[in-house]
């Protein structure tokens with residue numbers, strides 16, 4: 001019998017790519033998603049790629065009764081990979097309570113279920129946002145966590161603390177938090193990808209939407225930073241590389257390879273790229289000029305952040321395989337495919 005894993009937020013951007021990797025690795029995937037920021041169509045995308053449509057339940061994880069019923073009906077879940085959360089920085093500033101209630105309420109309900117239903121392995125979707133503006137680069141896992149600049153960022157920090165404290169008293173459970181740098185790109189089939197509702201906040205969907213004509217031009221936020229070309233530097237990571245790390249992290253827990261019952265890993269490539277470098281790579285791979293202008297800095301932006309990959313490479317046994325050009329080409333193919341749909 002196939003091992004069952006539950007992916008919360010599994011119709012979303014990173015969740016859907018992770019569902020594909022789990023199915024391809026031989027697991028049975030169950031998905032819970034409230035579809036607040038994704039479409040049910042991604043299940044068809046997953047099926048087209050893998051030949052399997054995951055079992056899907058639409059409800060909100062803050063609904064404890066429904067969640068309990070779900071676990072009651074699925075007593076054999078071996079691992080939970082928890083993505084479901086709100087993730088828009090600006091919105092979180094405007095609606096902090098909504099972010100705390102949803103992101104932390106969901107997490108606490110799920111952790112309770114792990115205990116009640118003896119699901120021993122829990123993988124959490126965290127973010128490099130916990131490091132703020134790092135004092136030293138590249139950022140290691142033991143670099144200090146800095147005070148969050150938004151309620152969104154704070155939900156990631158508090159979530160990590162909740163998991164850490166829970167694992168201290170629940171020695172039968174084990175968890176890994178994965179701190180993502182900047183996930184971009186799409187599956188090479190172009191059947192699944194990022195689907196921002198409304199105007200994208202993030203760089204790459206804004207680039208592809210501009211190139212395809214949905215947006216007039218891209219604003220590059222800040223050109224006078226203390227960086228080689230004056231624009232901000234990030235560690236962009238291909239979403240498929242990122243998705244694969246979740247299978248590896250889950251198997252580390254399932255096979256008892258973990259060194260403690262709460263671990264965390266940075267997931268990045270180790271390479272920092274500027275906004276202008278991303279644009280250049282996009283122009284090369286899409287074979288067209290992008291309409292962009294240099295504008296004022298965006299408040300709250302970190303100047304430079306990229307990951308130290310040593311711990312993830314050596315201890316987790318995971319490495320990225322795709323480069324920035326792969327990320328841009330796949331993001332562009334996905335945008336084109338969306339247009340045709």
Ligand code: UD1
Pocket residue numbers: 087089127128129153182201202203204206218219220221222231232233234275298300301302
């Ligand atoms: C943001 C969040 C981060 C979150 C991540 C995923 C902030 C400060 N951080 O990361 O916490 O985990 O999204 O949703 O918001 N840029 C432009 N023009 C644009 C959009 C972006 O120049 O239209 C630039 C930004 O200034 C930045 C880079 O592109 O330098 C990447 O931005 P973005 O994709 O929004 O990601 P982060 O800000 O790194």
